[in-house]
Amino acid sequence: MLFEQILFFLAGLVAVAGALGVVLLRNPFQSVLALVSHLIALAVLFLLLRAAFIAAAQVVIYASAVMVLYVFVVAYVGGSDEPLRRDEGGVVGSVGPLFALALFAELAIAIVGSSLTGLDSTGAEVGPAFGSPGQIGELLLTQFLLPFEAASFLLLIAAVGAVVLARKRRGLEESEEGPPTVSVGELARGKGPAQPDAAGGGQQ
Amino acid sequence: MSAIWFVVLSAFIFCIGAAGVLTRRSPLVILLCLELMLNAGNLALIAFARMHGNGEGQIFALIVLVVAACEVVVGLGIVVAMYRRRLPIDVDAMSELRG
Numbered sequence: 001m002l003f004e005q006i007l008f009f010l011a012g013l014v015a016v017a018g019a020l021g022v023v024l025l026r027n028p029f030q031s032v033l034a035l036v037s038h039l040i041a042l043a044v045l046f047l048l049l050r051a052a053f054i055a056a057a058q059v060v061i062y063a064s065a066v067m068v069l070y071v072f073v074v075a076y077v078g079g080s081d082e083p084l085r086r087d088e089g090g091v092v093g094s095v096g097p098l099f100a101l102a103l104f105a106e107l108a109i110a111i112v113g114s115s116l117t118g119l120d121s122t123g124a125e126v127g128p129a130f131g132s133p134g135q136i137g138e139l140l141l142t143q144f145l146l147p148f149e150a151a152s153f154l155l156l157i158a159a160v161g162a163v164v165l166a167r168k169r170r171g172l173e174e175s176e177e178g179p180p181t182v183s184v185g186e187l188a189r190g191k192g193p194a195q196p197d198a199a200g201g202g203q204q
Numbered sequence: 205m206s207a208i209w210f211v212v213l214s215a216f217i218f219c220i221g222a223a224g225v226l227t228r229r230s231p232l233v234i235l236l237c238l239e240l241m242l243n244a245g246n247l248a249l250i251a252f253a254r255m256h257g258n259g260e261g262q263i264f265a266l267i268v269l270v271v272a273a274c275e276v277v278v279g280l281g282i283v284v285a286m287y288r289r290r291l292p293i294d295v296d297a298m299s300e301l302r303g
Contacts (some may be wrong), residue, residue: 028236034219051265063252118207118256121207139263
């Protein structure tokens with residue numbers, strides 16, 4: 001019991017620190033790495049809640065596959081540091097953290113004041129098979145067959161959509177933008193057509 | 205550990221993610237903060253599944269995992285398309301929807 005509590009507080013601390021790192025770090029690379037540590041800490045919490053299969057899926061799918069995708073895109077776009085929004089005096093930038101604090105206070109009041117008596121207990125008695133791949137698979141293929149199939153279609157649609165969004169459209173872009181035009185005055189001042197670095201400002 | 209600890213922790217992580225979505229400008233970091241919020245929801249779902257002692261909440265969490273993966277793929281595709289068209293990678297600059 002004591003071991004469980006120590007593990008909960010350690011994993012919770014790492015999870016909160018990772019979440020804060022995602023929000024506060026300026027470099028997107030460091031944000032992605034903070035999210036990886038956050039996700040692994042969450043997997044530990046899932047294990048404490050006896051969700052072994054979800055924890056494994058979290059580490060395999062999220063903390064590795066999806067995060068590798070993030071790292072590739074950050075490297076491609078160029079992980080440039082961004083200035084704080086507060087520097088420009090944006091209203092949302094200063095109200096945002098206050099809004100989040102208010103949301104947390106509201107949620108905490110709702111949780112503590114809820115009449116769910118089970119919240120204070122350690123939970124119902126469960127067998128050793130609770131949360132195992134066998135139980136999850138049985139539920140997915142019997143009771144939740146329709147959401148399972150819908151999820152597979154969703155994955156297919158997302159894969160097709162990503163290819164359509166990110167492919168190089170040769171014919172379309174040329175007909176829309178035309179060849180790059182440079183006026184004589186710009187040439188005299190030594191300017192070329194728009195450089196890709198102007199957009200992302202980083203390494204390619 | 206009683207379930208209330210996990211639920212409060214998930215509420216806290218959700219609020220951190222919400223603050224990030226509101227204050228950051230890079231769409232990449234906004235997607236990362238969305239991941240935080242989705243994972244906080246997952247933690248609450250699994251905590252309630254443990255509290256009730258049946259596996260249906262875990263199925264929900266699994267489906268949320270799939271939807272989050274799809275959302276990442278489409279969001280990153282949009283970011284790459286923005287970069288290809290030499291648009292600034294900044295959500296404030298993307299103020300109109302146009303094909």
